[in-house]
Amino acid sequence: SQQGEEDPQALSIQEGENATMNCSYKTSINNLQWYRQNSGRGLVHLILIRSNEREKHSGRLRVTLDTSKKSSSLLITASRAADTASYFCATVNLYGNNRLAFGKGNQVVVIP
Amino acid sequence: GAGVSQSPRYKVAKRGQDVALRCDPISGHVSLFWYQQALGQGPEFLTYFQNEAQLDKSGLPSDRFFAERPEGSVSTLKIQRTQQEDSAVYLCASSTLQGAGKKAFFGQGTRLTVV
Incomplete structure (x- = not known):
């Protein structure tokens, strides 16, 4: 079953605007990761945030993690048409299981 | 590779x-991991290998x-x-070591259509 749940599921924005996606999960985690998937392609790892971290930056990406609320957000600043893709959060649980539990994904369309 | x-x-x-x-x-x-992704959904875990040992097959x-x-x-x-109902994209991913803090590298997937 899917653990993560992203909200909203579809987002359409103008180039240059910021895009924010949220994710919630249910169990105790070791870390949470965000992936991007372009249509018909595999997933590309974007960023990993560990359970003892609250915020992380990578280029135009900013991820926050609130373990008390079991939620995370991904912010893409100054979006570009090339950012058009589906974005998934995935968690690795705390108790020795290395598999990723994915949410349903956010479809983001950046209009040039 | x-x-x-x-x-x-x-x-x-x-x-x-x-x-x-x-x-x-x-x-x-x-x-090495296998995942199944139905249309419009996130990937679902199938199975996990550490070297040649299949340590988790609970998702099959x-x-x-x-x-x-x-x-x-x-x-x-x-x-x-x-x-x-087996029609889906099957994704394979690999990562270094067995630590949970490692990011996974995904292949482009195999799209299976059963007619």
């Missing part, structure tokens, strides 16, 4: 046919699904007597 390679990219199978999907992980990656949906990694590198996911 440069990345995770999966073959074939597309497979059309008649219902009842057996299929075999191949994954070449990144050289030296100990961990039925006994028609079988995976192996006999020499700890290339892996094959086999589906016997395919059904229409």
Whole structure:
């Protein structure tokens, strides 16, 4: 079953605007990761945030993690048409299981 | 290799046919995962290998699904007597070591259509 749940599921924005996606999960985690998937392609790892971290930056990406609320957000600043893709959060649980539990994904369309 | 390679990219199978999907992980990656992604959904875990050992197969949906990694590198996911509900993209991922803090590298997937 899917653990993560992203909200909203579809987002359409103008180039240059910021895009924010949220994710919630249910169990105790070791870390949470965000992936991007372009249509018909595999997933590309974007960023990993560990359970003892609250915020992380990578280029135009900013991820926050609130373990008390079991939620995370991904912010893409100054979006570009090339950012058009589906974005998934995935968690690795705390108790020795290395598999990723994915949410349903956010479809983001950046209009040039 | 440069990345995770999966073959074939597309497979059309008649219902009842057996299929075999191949994954070449990144050289030296100990961990290998298979996921199933239905249209419009996130990937769902199928099975996990550490080297040649299949440590977790709890996500395999039925006994028609079988995976192996006999020499700890290339892996094959086999589906016997395919059904229409098996239609999906099958993704393979690999990562270094067995630590939970490692990011996964995904292949482009095999799109299976059962007709």
